[in-house]
Amino acid sequence: MPLWNEYHLPTSVDEAVALLARYDGKARVVAGGTDLILDLQQGNEHPVEALVDVTRIVGLNEIRAEAGFILIGAGVTHTQIVDSELLQRTATALVEASYVVGGPQVRNVATMGGNVAHALPAADGTTALNALDAEVEVASLSGRRWIPFTALFLGPGKSAIDSTREVLTALRCKATGLREGSASARIMRPQGVALPIMNFSVWVRVIDQRIDAVALAVAPVAPTPFRCKQTETFLKGKSATTETIDAASEPLLTECKPRTSPHRATAEYRQEVLPVLLRRTLSKAIERATTGVVVPEIYRVE
Numbered sequence: 001m002p003l004w005n006e007y008h009l010p011t012s013v014d015e016a017v018a019l020l021a022r023y024d025g026k027a028r029v030v031a032g033g034t035d036l037i038l039d040l041q042q043g044n045e046h047p048v049e050a051l052v053d054v055t056r057i058v059g060l061n062e063i064r065a066e067a068g069f070i071l072i073g074a075g076v077t078h079t080q081i082v083d084s085e086l087l088q089r090t091a092t093a094l095v096e097a098s099y100v101v102g103g104p105q106v107r108n109v110a111t112m113g114g115n116v117a118h119a120l121p122a123a124d125g126t127t128a129l130n131a132l133d134a135e136v137e138v139a140s141l142s143g144r145r146w147i148p149f150t151a152l153f154l155g156p157g158k159s160a161i162d163s164t165r166e167v168l169t170a171l172r173c174k175a176t177g178l179r180e181g182s183a184s185a186r187i188m189r190p191q192g193v194a195l196p197i198m199n200f201s202v203w204v205r206v207i208d209q210r211i212d213a214v215a216l217a218v219a220p221v222a223p224t225p226f227r228c229k230q231t232e233t234f235l236k237g238k239s240a241t242t243e244t245i246d247a248a249s250e251p252l253l254t255e256c257k258p259r260t261s262p263h264r265a266t267a268e269y270r271q272e273v274l275p276v277l278l279r280r281t282l283s284k285a286i287e288r289a290t291t292g293v294v295v296p297e298i299y300r301v302e
Helices: 013-023 036-041 078-083 085-090 092-099 104-109 112-117 124-131 229-235 242-247 249-255 267-291
Strands: 006-008 027-030 050-053 063-066 069-073 135-140 143-148 153-155 167-174 180-188 196-207 210-219
Touching (some): 013 027, 013 135, 013 167, 027 036, 078 104, 085 092, 112 167, 124 180, 196 267, 210 229
Parallel strands (some): 027 050
Antiparallel strands (some): 063 069, 135 167
């Protein structure tokens, strides 16, 4: 039995949503296909009548600054994100997170939109976008709407986007400004390409050597993207020092409850690395915010 019967390459969002409507729930959106095609092949998804490939849609593979935001088309690949000088300067955490997605072959085809639409809360790009307070644009026959990035996640692999009738068209986050910085890091097994044991992403604003605002995103600790709100509250207003960061480990370990994964790590090990990742990412983000020097660490994976 074929996994699909028809394959369409629309060149506009309107054409794509019209195709989905024509198949009345029997078609699926595909971009890089690094998740969907495998799910179809392995029987995790039922065969469909048609695939609607959005990679030829004008604008969906662009990265640009727009009205104080950084706009990332849903068809932008992780390689494009890593190579983007604009994102290296204004969304450094996302660049560092994208660099550790799979290997080069995967990054060359896997898209950020697909990463989000698949609704995996521990994905590298997902964690960085959470720290950057991202939003997503969703298109359907009734029009387009921007919604908070986290509103898409209903549970692991469960998205609020109906991929048989809707198209995720773009993501956006505010550009990192003066006295602001961001960073991402992950712990993974050293052998080859591996899934993350823990992901950590940070955004911070530092004014007069104090933490004026901060966002901490960590995964996997919950069925949906998780922000460390208690730790953020603890840090706000305090001196941007190593002592403050070390003291923040206590509220961090109180609110983050990772589980044991038979394929990744025990809960106890994950708790041990959480303060390490907090110190690594927040220190780097503070350094970037105070010096204005932004050089993504995309050549060191530990």
